[in-house]
């Protein structure tokens with residue numbers, strides 16, 4: 757049984773009670789892997805089940821209940837090809853397929869990942885590591901940057917400061933490339949400029965952080981974007997740091 761958006765509809769878990777009504781946390785969606793052509797079901801999280809109780813200054817969410825971040829990537833259980841959901845079934849050229857097959861074969865020897873609903877922070881770190889490698893190979897800098905950023909968030913939850921710093925450095929490299937070379941919408945430019953400021957601030961590159969926050973405010977100061985509001989606050993904080 758499958759409807760036109762590929763929803764299988766198997767409710768595989770009921771996780772919490774809300775006002776006496778049982779709400780479902782997980783469901784399964786069918787995908788076809790563009791690399792190895794296998795069809796599989798991926799565990800997704802209902803948006804109603806996602807509760808964010810707090811955010812860090814770089815907008816890293818802390819969840820109440822299921823850690824939805826761990827379920828954001830879609831991964832082929834056969835070859836481990838991994839991207840964000842909206843990109844997963846995008847068509848690939850023959851050359852891209854061959855390069856990705858080689859990449860995934862190599863990653864399979866290095867990583868083992870639990871794709872069940874019981875997945876851990878370590879599994880999540882593996883998934884975003886694969887996604888970052890896939891997007892880097894495809895030359896999609898904004899998506900590679902987002903993968904590294906989310907990898908950094910997972911390492912923060914694991915209290916692994918060294919790996920978090922490495923992931924932030926990877927995110928910065930790709931946000932920089934994206935800003936220089938990719939065609940970005942206004943919303944994307946705002947987000948990229950915010951992270952160029954914020955991640956430089958996190959790496960104690962004060963001068964660079966101030967440069968990017970001021971560029972954001974100069975170019976998009978009139979925008980109502982949450983990134984612009986945050987940038988003003990962060991800019992002040994960085995400027996006051998010794």
Ligand SMILES: [Zn+2]
Nearest residue numbers: 789792832835
């Ligand atoms: Zn596959």
